[in-house]
Amino acid sequence: MPAKPLALTQGDPAGIGPELTLRAWLERRERTLPAFACIADPDHLADVAGRLGWTVPLRSCCWSEAGETFAEALPVIPLASGAGRAEPGAPDPATAAGTIASIDRAVAAVQAGEAAGVVTNPIAKSVLYGAGFKHPGHTEYLAHLAARGDAEPRPVMMLWCEELAVVPVTIHQPLRRVPDLLTTELIVETGRIVAAELRSRFGISAPRLALSGLNPHAGESGTxxxxxxxxxxxxxxxxxxxxxxxRGPYPADTMFHARARAGYDAALAMYHDQALIPIKTIAFDEGVNVTLGLPFIRTSPDHGTAFDIAGRGIARPDSLCAALKLAARMAAGVVTDAVS
Structure with missing residues (x-):
């Protein structure tokens, strides 16, 4: 019996998500991709494929059929007709309900044991906000869906590629606020979650964490x-x-060369750019955004909706393909050859 498929969300239908989904399926064999099913409006996917001149057989199906379907057709868990209708490059708040429904159904499928993990195509928060979305972002909404009673898990963002795994302790904050937001408790809580997930999801029995300093030269003895x-x-x-x-705190400017990376399994950086600059330098097209701390697997491409190039067929599927492959490896509990 085929392994459980991954649940791939549609993302913003006006962005590059639909064409990345189609192209990933077209390249499934040469990229040795795991089976996935996209939760989307099949009419919209067909429209995008037609505009691009791509022959992609689509088959609406249920989760139990998706694994066997994947070899011959792109399995689609259908949203209501019209839920994804959008012009490429023209974001529309009217599509927000479909985008959110796709996320809801992906999480529900994993929680029900029908899918192995959630892989999310990019969304545009501004579009969702225009339709009344109340959550700060994609990750916070996933944590809300994973809540039990009033207790929500604390998600941690990891950026991953074959050569590096890095976690920003503070994320989308103005640089001037970081020193006030950075606390010992926040770092400890983040480190605990990272270590636990490296053990349970990545198959690393004794994870090694390297922590950067906040200041140049890790403060240089307070100077x-x-x-x-x-x-x-x-x-x-x-x-x-x-x-x-x-281990640490280490000067951030000497933490990310190849010899240094060999000494740890994940780096914890104190703020956003300190973490993302090295991984985007090393693997700009292949980086994966992984959400740790949730009771299910979630990965996503490390890029946005790219409305400016949507519908042109030039968006590269590398990051989405890497996200799909990593989610499957995490579902198997073994990613040790990739984080070392």
Whole structure:
């Protein structure tokens, strides 16, 4: 019996998600992709394929049929007709309900044991906000769907490629706010989640975490700031006391060359660009966004909707394909050859 398929959301139908989905299926054999089913409006996918001149057989089906269907046709878990209707490059709040419904059904499929993990195509938060979406973003909405009672899991963003896994402790915050937001408790909580997920999802029995300093030269003994000694170092000590192999704080400018990367399984950086610059330099097209801390697997391409090129057939599916492959490896619990 085929392995459970991955649940792929449609993303914003005016963006590049639909064409990436189609192209990933067309290249499924040469890229050795795992089976996936897209939760989308099949009429919209057919329209996008027709505009691009691509022959992609689509088959509306249920989850139990998707694995066997994948070899010969793109399995589609159908949304209501018209739910994804959009002109490429012309985002429309009228499509928000379909975008959200696709996410809802992907999570429900994983929770019901029908799908192995969730892979999300890019959404545009501004479009959802225009339709009354109340959550800060995609990840927070997934945490909301995963909540049990009033308790929501705390999601942690990891950026992953074959050569590097990196976690920003603070994410989409103005740089001037980072020192105030960065606390020992936040770093410890993030480190715990990363270590636990590397064990359970990536098959690493004793994860090694390298933590960057906040300041240049990790503060250089206090001459360039005290946060590294007062906030980051105590967090590392607490993680080590809990049996987690945490090291640092290291100067961020020397953490990401090949020899340094060989010494850890994941790097924790203190702010957004400190984490994302190295991975986007190493793997701009193949990076994957992984959400740790959820009770199910979630990966996504490390890029946005790219409305400016949507519908032209030039968007590269590399990151989506990497996200699909990583989700399947995480479902198997073994990614050790990729994070080392």
């Amino acid at each position: 360039m700031g005290h946060e590294d000694a007062d906030v980051v170092a105590p967090a590392i000590a607490r993680l080590r006391a809990e049996g987690i192999d945490a």
